[in-house]
Amino acid sequence: xxxxxxxxxxxxxxxxxxxxxxxxxxxxxxxxxxxxxxxxxxxxxxxxxxxxxxxxxxxxxxxxxxxxxxxxxxxxxxxxxxxxxxxxxxxxxxxxxxxxxxxxxxxxxxxxxxxxxxxxxxxxxxxxxxxxxxxxxxxxxxxxxxxxxxxxxxxxxxxxxxxxxxxxxxxxxxxxxxxxxxxxxxxxxxxx
Numbered sequence: 001x002x003x004x005x006x007x008x009x010x011x012x013x014x015x016x017x018x019x020x021x022x023x024x025x026x027x028x029x030x031x032x033x034x035x036x037x038x039x040x041x042x043x044x045x046x047x048x049x050x051x052x053x054x055x056x057x058x059x060x061x062x063x064x065x066x067x068x069x070x071x072x073x074x075x076x077x078x079x080x081x082x083x084x085x086x087x088x089x090x091x092x093x094x095x096x097x098x099x100x101x102x103x104x105x106x107x108x109x110x111x112x113x114x115x116x117x118x119x120x121x122x123x124x125x126x127x128x129x130x131x132x133x134x135x136x137x138x139x140x141x142x143x144x145x146x147x148x149x150x151x152x153x154x155x156x157x158x159x160x161x162x163x164x165x166x167x168x169x170x171x172x173x174x175x176x177x178x179x180x181x182x183x184x185x186x187x188x189x190x191x192x
Contacts, residue, residue, distance in 0.1 A: 001189050003028045004044035006066060008052025008082060011129075015171040016048055016080070019179060025186045033064025037072055046076040046189035049083025051169060055132050056085050056095055076162040078115075078185045081130055084165035088153070091138030091163075099135070099150045101128035101167075104174060107154050111145045115164050115184045116155060124176040126154070126168030133167060162188065 003020055007013050007030040020028035031040065040047070047069055054062050063086060070077055070090045079087040085095055105128045109116050126148075134153035137144050142163070146155035155166045164185060170178035 001025060001045045001186075002043060003186065003189060004031045004040060004047045005029065006031055006033060006047060006049045006069065006083070008033065008050055008054065008063065010051035010053065010082065012169050012171055013050045016050055019171045019182050020186065023179065023183050023186060025189075033066050035065065037065060037068050040069060040073060044073075044075065046186075047073055047078070048185075049077060049079045049086060051081030051083065051129070054082060055097070056082070056089050060089075070163070076164070076185065076188045079163075079165040080171070081167060081169060084156070084167050085130075085132055085134060087163060087165045088134040088138055088156070091140065091142065091158075093134055093138040093142070093153070093156075094136035095132050096135040097132055099133045100131045101133070101148065101150055102130075103128065105148050105150075105168065107146050107148050107168060109146050111143065113143075113145050113157050114159060114188060115157065115166075115181050116145055118180055118184055120177045120180055125174070126170075126176070126178070127172040127174040128168050130167060134165070
């Protein structure tokens with residue numbers, strides 16, 4: 001299994017690769033947002049769309065082919081922070097600028113599913129660093145599976161198309177159960 005990690009230059013991107021390796025999954029590899037989709041399809045079994053310093057929609061041109069990866073990649077895709085926002089935007093969700101979160105935030109699990117299972121409790125503390133958030137999940141099969149006091153869509157999923165998004169950073173040690181959440185996603189990559 002080979003995991004592609006889309007690198008937007010975010011402060012935690014190196015931790016995503018480290019966590020993939022620590023969890024015993026080989027083949028984590030960074031890719032730039034300028035890679036053609038056909039090459040991505042040939043190289044990777046699943047994708048993690050990382051966080052980064054940009055705001056959507058105004059900085060969308062800086063994200064290269066990321067929207068195409070989200071919409072057209074055949075395997076599982078996990079969006080983290082900016083990746084979560086891009087996924088919501090790509091499928092028609094609603095983003096807002098008025099609910100920033102920084103540092104530790106209490107996240108409430110609304111529905112245990114494929115990524116929020118295996119010992120993830122109904123409440124946990126997650127590390128956040130964002131100015132933009134998802135106010136409404138996309139239609140067409142996306143479900144909200146977690147929220148916080150400020151953000152109604154902390155995590156979302158569309159199991160029918162293997163798309164998963166989290167506003168928080170599971171790769172950071174400050175996020176409780178972050179490794180469990182990442183392992184749950186990576187196990188989906190094996191099954192896809």
